Amino acid sequence: MADLGALLQTPLAELHAALGAKMVPFAGYAMPVQYPLGVMKEHLHCRAAAGLFDVSHMGQVILRGANIDVVAQAFETLVPMDVLGLAVGKQRYGLFTNEDGGIEDDLMFANRGDHLFVVVNAACKEADIARMKSVLEPAVSVEVIEDRALIALQGPAAEAALARLNPAVADMVFMDVADVELAGATCWVSRSGYTGEDGYEISVPSESAEALSRALLDMDEVEPIGLGARDSLRLEAGLCLYGNDIDVSTNPIEAGLIWAIQKVRRAGGDREGGFPGASHVLGAMAEGVARKRVGLLPQGRAPMRAGTQIFASREGGEAIGEVTSGGFGPSVNGPVAMGYVGTSYATIDTELYGEVRGKRMPLKVAKMPLVPANFKR
Amino acid sequence: MKFTEEHEWLRVEGDDVVVGITAHAAEQLGDIVFVELPEVGTEVTKDEEVCVIESVKAASDILAPIDGEITEVNDALVDEPGKVNDDPIGDAWFFKIKAADAGQMDDYMDEAAYNKFIG
Numbered sequence: 409m410a411d412l413g414a415l416l417q418t419p420l421a422e423l424h425a426a427l428g429a430k431m432v433p434f435a436g437y438a439m440p441v442q443y444p445l446g447v448m449k450e451h452l453h454c455r456a457a458a459g460l461f462d463v464s465h466m467g468q469v470i471l472r473g474a475n476i477d478v479v480a481q482a483f484e485t486l487v488p489m490d491v492l493g494l495a496v497g498k499q500r501y502g503l504f505t506n507e508d509g510g511i512e513d514d515l516m517f518a519n520r521g522d523h524l525f526v527v528v529n530a531a532c533k534e535a536d537i538a539r540m541k542s543v544l545e546p547a548v549s550v551e552v553i554e555d556r557a558l559i560a561l562q563g564p565a566a567e568a569a570l571a572r573l574n575p576a577v578a579d580m581v582f583m584d585v586a587d588v589e590l591a592g593a594t595c596w597v598s599r600s601g602y603t604g605e606d607g608y609e610i611s612v613p614s615e616s617a618e619a620l621s622r623a624l625l626d627m628d629e630v631e632p633i634g635l636g637a638r639d640s641l642r643l644e645a646g647l648c649l650y651g652n653d654i655d656v657s658t659n660p661i662e663a664g665l666i667w668a669i670q671k672v673r674r675a676g677g678d679r680e681g682g683f684p685g686a687s688h689v690l691g692a693m694a695e696g697v698a699r700k701r702v703g704l705l706p707q708g709r710a711p712m713r714a715g716t717q718i719f720a721s722r723e724g725g726e727a728i729g730e731v732t733s734g735g736f737g738p739s740v741n742g743p744v745a746m747g748y749v750g751t752s753y754a755t756i757d758t759e760l761y762g763e764v765r766g767k768r769m770p771l772k773v774a775k776m777p778l779v780p781a782n783f784k785r
Numbered sequence: 786m787k788f789t790e791e792h793e794w795l796r797v798e799g800d801d802v803v804v805g806i807t808a809h810a811a812e813q814l815g816d817i818v819f820v821e822l823p824e825v826g827t828e829v830t831k832d833e834e835v836c837v838i839e840s841v842k843a844a845s846d847i848l849a850p851i852d853g854e855i856t857e858v859n860d861a862l863v864d865e866p867g868k869v870n871d872d873p874i875g876d877a878w879f880f881k882i883k884a885a886d887a888g889q890m891d892d893y894m895d896e897a898a899y900n901k902f903i904g
Binding site: 448640713736 | 815816818819821837839841842843844863866867870
């Protein structure tokens with residue numbers, strides 16, 4: 409058993425204990441991996457009704473400058489996204505790239521009128537904050553938010569549940585952000601998440617996090633969901649886990665994240681390049697890449713986990729790829745995976761083989777998401 | 786019934802020894818999603834890996850608790866691996882071994898000792 413005492417705790421630590429969560433170390437925090445319901449039922453509940461996740465381990469940062477354009481312009485030197493063109497009250501997916509065009513982290517950023525609100529991964533947050541400070545300051549201040557929890561409410565019943573606390577949330581659509589009063593606290597709400605389901609992410613003052621969570625959990629359709637199910641939900645949804653599916657050695661084009669790079673930042677765009685590693689990223693876009701991230705459906709029942717080598721034939725030959733995330737997909741009711749394969753093998757329905765315990769088992773390149781997304785656009 | 790430190794249970798049934806995993810083990814593993822059974826007729830030796838079970842989290846091996854020959858496997862688990870969580874010491878046995886040396890059973894714990902072992 410790991411020493412959980414040495415780990416950081418989220419503002420919801422007492423609630424997790426009261427709910428009977430199994431806690432594990434994750435990115436320096438003690439986090440709930442599952443509740444008594446178990447990973448499989450938690451996953452299915454989230455797809456059928458609504459699940460509440462504690463994601464307070466993630467980093468929350470506010471970027472402020474003389475005005476929002478100053479902040480957006482500065483932030484564009486760090487990410488290949490259209491930040492200046494992001495409307496007030498909207499959020500966007502982003503990437504921090506490095507000089508080699510690799511991915512340092514993935515993130516969400518929102519235009520909240522007079523500032524940008526950025527959410528980064530727990531394991532990368534120290535480096536991300538240092539990066540932002542070194543590049544953006546002093547023109548833009550980097551304020552790390554330490555006094556707010558972050559929770560996610562995900563699933564088809566999320567809107568009905570959250571609207572009971574404030575009907576205004578029903579008017580939001582995918583990637584909208586707004587200040588919303590919930591259970592007596594001013595929350596920063598976005599209509600987004602990382603499960604492939606409709607839902608919300610809610611930044612709530614730490615002292616109000618438990619009351620808000622309990623108000624939601626008191627509703628019939630809401631169950632607490634741990635990191636175990638969060639992982640299988642995002643995998644079925646075809647969403648990358650930083651550190652598994654993308655990392656410093658991955659070009660965003662290989663990762664299939666070209667959609668996240670808006671036209672204005674691409675070759676020929678008004679603000680072409682100007683982010684770390686732009687020549688590598690735009691070069692990959694122009695010339696193509698040797699490998700691509702694909703969805704994978706093992707044809708048997710055996711899960712193919714991260715690290716599983718992929719081959720073009722049942723016998724012989726070198727590996728042509730590798731699984732980067734894999735496991736059991738409760739909604740698919742079978743094994744699901746994603747990984748990288750040589751570009752010539754990346755076409756949907758290509759039949760390949762994954763080597764499990766020395767045996768090559770068939771798998772198919774599959775369209776992502778592996779389970780249809782359910783966003784409210 | 787006898788119990789191993791690897792959280793297997795053994796039950797003598799005529800000439801065969803039926804092998805499964807304990808409720809404690811099933812709970813620790815979480816939802817079982819895949820079971821790979823040995824082939825009937827395989828000769829196995831004690832502590833050899835004969836069976837793979839995968840939970841949503843990870844793969845685990847089941848070891849042969851005694852020497853002998855696999856005489857029957859529980860095919861129902863292939864289609865319904867979740868039975869291992871629902872009924873680990875009943876319906877969800879994994880395989881039967883015809884013991885080469887029944888005396889090997891004597892080394893294992895009885896139920897009281899096992900309960901103490903898992904504390």
